[in-house]
Amino acid sequence: MLTNRQLQILQVIVDDFVTSAQPVGSRQISKKDWITFSPATIRNEMADLEELGFLEKTHTSSGRVPSEKGYRFYVDHLLQPQIIQADEANQIQSVFKQQMIEMEQLIRESANILSELTTYTTILLGPDVQQHKVKKFQIVPLTEQSAVAIIVTDNGHVENRLLTLPNGFSPSDIEKMVNILNDRLTGVPLQELHLKLEVEALEILKQHVKTADTVIQSLLNVSTGQKEGKIYYGGKTNMLNQPEFHDLNKIRMLMDLMDKESQLQSLFKPKDKGIQIRIGSENNHMAMENCSVITAPFSVGEEQYGAIAIIGPTRMDYKRVVTLLDMMRNGLSRALTKP
Amino acid sequence: MLTNRQLQILQVIVDDFVTSAQPVGSRQISKKDWITFSPATIRNEMADLEELGFLEKTHTSSGRVPSEKGYRFYVDHLLQPQIIQADEANQIQSVFKQQMIEMEQLIRESANILSELTTYTTILLGPDVQQHKVKKFQIVPLTEQSAVAIIVTDNGHVENRLLTLPNGFSPSDIEKMVNILNDRLTGVPLQELHLKLEVEALEILKQHVKTADTVIQSLLNVSTGQKEGKIYYGGKTNMLNQPEFHDLNKIRMLMDLMDKESQLQSLFKPKDKGIQIRIGSENNHMAMENCSVITAPFSVGEEQYGAIAIIGPTRMDYKRVVTLLDMMRNGLSRALTKP
DNA sequence: ATTAGCACTCCGGTAACTCGAGTGCTAACA
């Protein structure tokens, strides 16, 4: 177990390194006026902390830097929420005060403000569309051979896909088809749509509309389109300001990662209802070396809806980010639940 | 006017610099076996070319580098289309061969292949939605107070927006409203929708549905949503490989630029039907220093539809990019016109 | 148990030097 003095020292080191990005030495620590013991003592303690794996040296005669284990201990035991400036809190609240109907807009602005306040990059995972249920199904013919299929979900999300119609597919055929589909599919979650279409609807449709199966084939793609929630970014270039990202390869890896939406989902989707912090290698991803991710889910009513994630260097201002993130997440949950 | 020899030299310099990224000296030029004159002669000619503004030196005793004017002259007079490897041509064709209905998918793949083949970054401007005409208008109620408004355009594009309904707005009200709107708005291009809604439809609606104006107010946003065509990227990180982008500030400016969709539109939208090359400062944008953009519009039927743009360093392999771009644009035009 | 003192290490910056590639000029040449 760590002594009280060791805790103090670890805390100072993390707090200091977070703001300065420079290895912190014993002298510097002893300067803090609530530190009563001498540099030499501190050096001894630091040697112990290093042996325990909480600290690291960049080279033999440098100051100390927190290790991943050090950060982990810090966030688990030493993290005390920061008081957020009133004007910053207001900035967050202002997003929710403006009477906006459009969820997309709201989410975009949230992401931007958050990345502005934190100086890190925000990733906002939109709702998982797959869990929405079909509210209404529709086909709008465009020409003789083409039409648009539209699915409206109970949450107001709209999916659409182009269809090619077989020759001689009449408007009345469409009408029949739409009726059957609405009858059969209303209330079905999108993730089961594919199955339902293929297994149930197809049979019935064939009985009523002869060439229905070609249309259904095209239609099947509708359900396979957007696999998971949409992703919004804020402050993509913010990380370029962090000294740990002054390396081209690093930048490339991160940018590539951010373009691969599928990867992001698994990486940033939170596992439970609380705020989660993943430090460096805990992310299980090459590109996330020296990076930490803090995720916070938000919800609409009872359902989990989406998540905000902040990605920055492991040397991140955890206390600040956690508090900001929590404010934002509460705001979002409330704003989205109300209407 | 430039002598034949000067033309030869300019051409060699551009071609060489494009591949090596190194200033090219007289000795190096004289090594080409179709160059018959000596380094000394070449030095003289280069001095002249520099005086004329086609070449530059990076420092007093370095080889020469093409100036913007040099590139401009090169693309205007010295550019001869390159023969593209059969397998590369096939790669492009393969995108169009697969029987894909989905335009979005097609565009995405095009962008990716193009950036892979060129090693530069591809930007694909989707169709300008504002010119589409309303085909069908619909409102799907979700709850007592909310509904989704959907507009399908003649090209199969779907716009949608959430609405809040005033208290006591009945299904029959919705039906009336939809009928009126379909009656009035079908065939109206999206860009005029706002106006038509406000001026014409509002009056008539108020006569039939008492609380229509609140709904219309929300509805007005539908038309102001997506201002212009969607943007697709390919090979965003490709430019990090180019030595001229080994500078953090440069990278940041470019990334910021790419995130500002509105800026992109004006920057990359081609002015006429042909392929256009804009070199460095011709782009009128800070971030585009040392960058060239080649744009090629593609069309569906007679209408101009969208555009492909390739962005790379001024030291770009123009002849290759132009040929590839032309192939891709023809392919796209054809693929999109057919169905 | 704590701390002052001291020798030692390592990084970062700077100055001096070298090497190679390239130029511009002059004079010789066809």
Added chain:
DNA sequence: TGTTAGCACTCGAGTTACCGGAGTGCTAAT
């Protein structure tokens, strides 16, 4: 007169040597 060989000169990039500062670890004194 246009072309070329020769040569002195310039500049950048890379290498080495050096210095100062910040920091450590250890020992001995408190």
